Amino acid sequence: MRRPSFLSTDPTAARVVPATGFTAALTIVSSAATAFLAVFAIALSLAAGDLATRWETELAGTATVRLPAADEGQDVQVATILEALKQTPGIGTAHRLDDGEQAALLAPWFGTDLPLDSLRLPILIEVTEIGDGPDVEGLNLRLEAEAPGAVYDNHGRWRAPLAEAAGWLRKLGTVSLILIAGVMAVTIALAASAALAANGQVIDVLRLVGARDAWITRAFVQRFTLRAAAGAGAGTLIGMIALLLMPGGAETGILAGLGLSGVEWLWPLVIPPAAALLAYAATRAAAARRLGSAP
Template identity: 30%
Template sequence: MSSRNGPAPAERRDKDTAGARAPEGGARPPAKAARSQPSASRRQGPIVPASSVSGSTLVIVIAIMTYLAALTVGAVDLVRTAANDWSQDVVRETTIQIRPAEGRDLDAAAARASELARAAAGVAEVRTYSRQETARLLEPWLGSGLSFDDLPIPRLVVLRLSPDARFDAVGLKAALDREVPGASLDDHRRFLDRLVSMAHTIVWLGVGVLVLMLTATVLSVVFATRGAMAGNRDIVQVLHFVGARDGYIAGQFQRRFLRLGLKGGVAGGLAATATFLIAELMVEQGVGSATVDQMDALFGRFQVGASAYAGVAAIVLLIAALTAITSRATVYRTLRAMR
């Protein structure tokens, strides 16, 4: 029953409740659906930021180290190839030198030495240099236009050795001592030994430079990993609190730094490859110049072989692997220190 003063108290409570359930502007979505909205739009981000100043700096450092290491590999391969070519040329050739002396007929002595050389076993070709040809061999050091009449220039007989027969150096040397006074047989063994020693020294120096560069790369990765862990210390602690294992955290850092190592390594390797190709192109365009001729005389044809390019690819993969392994080991060591 209602009165003139308004509805009964029970009726007012029903209206108030209905008003709370249906506010102005339409019906309100269920509370359960409203709570599920934020969780559906939440995205799980990586532990290590995808881009940071330290990450970009590490990529640049790795690229520079890879570039220098690849250049070292190319230089070592060039010297090794040149040394092999030198040694093969030296092994295939030997020289008879006839020193001038008072009363000695160099032309007759050279002719007799040539006859003995042709009769020796293992000799494929014999060439006797005239006085003028011998003098031209000295022009790169003494210059042209000089008179060599008063100089004691020896006479040379060059022997080209056969690859199919063994050269009898002992027998030929004994025959020269008997029949051609002042003649000596030079098999270039001393020069070859020095050449091999120099090549080995350069190779070991290159290996030492590579070790230093890889060490510097490892140290850079260690500092970058520690900086990344210090910047994400709160996240790492929360993960530990919720039960994440060290292997999971280390794997997150390892994947991140592996990508950084590959990015920097590929950039440095491509830069080194471009440098090799540009250098070969410049040498080909400068053929005939004095500088290129001297380089050809020293190293042969300037060409980086396939082994050098394979070495560059190996350096890129090695640096990427070292980056990943170093970061993982650093994370484990840092996590143990945080406990």
């Protein structure tokens, strides 16, 4: 199978493009930086999808009864609520959350060092629904009569906003990838244009002695494509290492889900080839403008 032109080695053509200098450093550094950012944009997009799925799974079929904390009589109210829930059609199970369970719920947001003893947290009763669930309005009326202040919440008002927020996070990650690709392409095109301008006299002499535009273009395309691929490869590797070194667990708060797992680690490996293709297209376009021929 024939290799792409930018992978073919031509030492004579490569001499047209300086191996070092400002344009070489600009191409490699910009490719590495944008690839590093692309790794985190991919992680953000994938984490947002996982987050939306987890939120939907955790909230579906569950509900919570909240009862404001009271100095006395709260145990009687809790018993009354549990009895009312037991008698309500559409309710599967119900149990009161202890301090440890409440701490686990708050850990993703406030960490594990939250002093629960100094806070007057409401009493929470976790409920699982069966079938179509209970009549929420009727159940709230009964709870208000038997245990004033108790509220039955089936999380309906939370599901849509959370799913929408996760969807926007995924879109943000996708838009970030598009912007990163655009910045990389523009930077490489500018670097290629600068190299072409700096070597303008050499290019003119080469054309006078019979060098074809395709030969000159291939020299620049080869150099800048390989530079972009090398820089993107380094940036991708550093980004993946940074993701691996990020702390995980509940103590990291709501950022605990930002990362990659399983086959998701294969996605960043697409970045270096994509950077090479962007550099190939951008350099050919810049060379076409300078040489006055179609890419």
